[in-house]
Amino acid sequence: MTLAPTFAALGDPSRLAILEQVLAEGEQSAGALSAQLPVSAPAVSRHLKVLCDAGLLVRRVDGQRRLYTANPRKLRQLSEWMQSHRAFWEPSLDRLERALKEDDND
Amino acid sequence: MTELTLTRQFDAAPERVFAFVSQTEHLLKWWGPEGMTVPVHELDLSRPGPWFSEMHAPDGKVYKVSGQVTEVDPPNSLSFTWAWHDENDEPGHESHVRFELTPKDGGTQFTLVHANLADEQSRASHEDGWTSTLRRLERLCADATT
Numbered sequence: 456m457t458l459a460p461t462f463a464a465l466g467d468p469s470r471l472a473i474l475e476q477v478l479a480e481g482e483q484s485a486g487a488l489s490a491q492l493p494v495s496a497p498a499v500s501r502h503l504k505v506l507c508d509a510g511l512l513v514r515r516v517d518g519q520r521r522l523y524t525a526n527p528r529k530l531r532q533l534s535e536w537m538q539s540h541r542a543f544w545e546p547s548l549d550r551l552e553r554a555l556k557e558d559d560n561d
Numbered sequence: 562m563t564e565l566t567l568t569r570q571f572d573a574a575p576e577r578v579f580a581f582v583s584q585t586e587h588l589l590k591w592w593g594p595e596g597m598t599v600p601v602h603e604l605d606l607s608r609p610g611p612w613f614s615e616m617h618a619p620d621g622k623v624y625k626v627s628g629q630v631t632e633v634d635p636p637n638s639l640s641f642t643w644a645w646h647d648e649n650d651e652p653g654h655e656s657h658v659r660f661e662l663t664p665k666d667g668g669t670q671f672t673l674v675h676a677n678l679a680d681e682q683s684r685a686s687h688e689d690g691w692t693s694t695l696r697r698l699e700r701l702c703a704d705a706t707t
Contacts, residue, residue: 540565540656540675541565541567542594543593543594544565544567544673544675545567546593546594546595547591547592547593547594548567548569548591548671548673549595550590550591550595551569551571551581551582551590551591552569552571553591554581554587554590554591555571555572555573555577555578555581556572558577558581559572559573
């Protein structure tokens with residue numbers, strides 16, 4: 456499941472807030488993000504790294520500044536996954552598989 | 562219209578897998594992603610007729626889905642319709658789910674086809690995400706990619 460790290464990255468309210476901010480405002484510097492969110496600059500920096508590693512944000516360097524934008528390709532993947540009912544069936548079938556195994560052991 | 566197909570290999574005979582995907586007591590063991598509870602249901606897919614499930618997410622959100630079981634052929638296949646309910650509790654766009662079971666390698670090859678899914682525009686108007694976070698994200702994704 457290649458999207459698992461993506462969802463893990465979004466499972467944090469601060470990171471979701473950062474992503475929302477970038478989606479709403481467009482390209483943002485780390486400084487601008489920490490000014491707008493109730494999160495310390497070092498924490499923002501750590502969250503940005505997680506979001507970049509998960510492919511949700513893309514970083515570019517402009518002189519002294521690091522600027523962050525959302526990665527439309529990854530967002531499209533997420534959106535398609537959620538709208539395809541995979542979000543219901545994949546985890547349900549995982550549970551079905553486990554239920555069959557547990558029943559086996561009884 | 563789009564279609565979702567998922568295939569799994571289960572280490573159990575088709576008869577047993579069929580029981581797990583059609584009978585209420587077994588369905589309740591796996592219906593919905595982890596953390597969902599199904600306190601209200603009419604989840605019997607072993608006979609033609611109506612079915613219904615009301616799922617509660619850990620964050621308190623309630624998701625209702627209902628449909629009609631249209632075809633039951635144990636232990637080979639099972640078909641039913643599927644519609645999420647909207648905020649007024651009215652069933653929305655109807656899609657079609659089919660389970661197919663085939664004996665394979667001493668177990669069962671299970672294929673799920675969820676067909677006639679709504680196109681992107683009508684999907685966007687339906688509340689079919691799984692948590693408030695995911696639903697918010699879905700809207701954000703749509704904004705970001707259009």
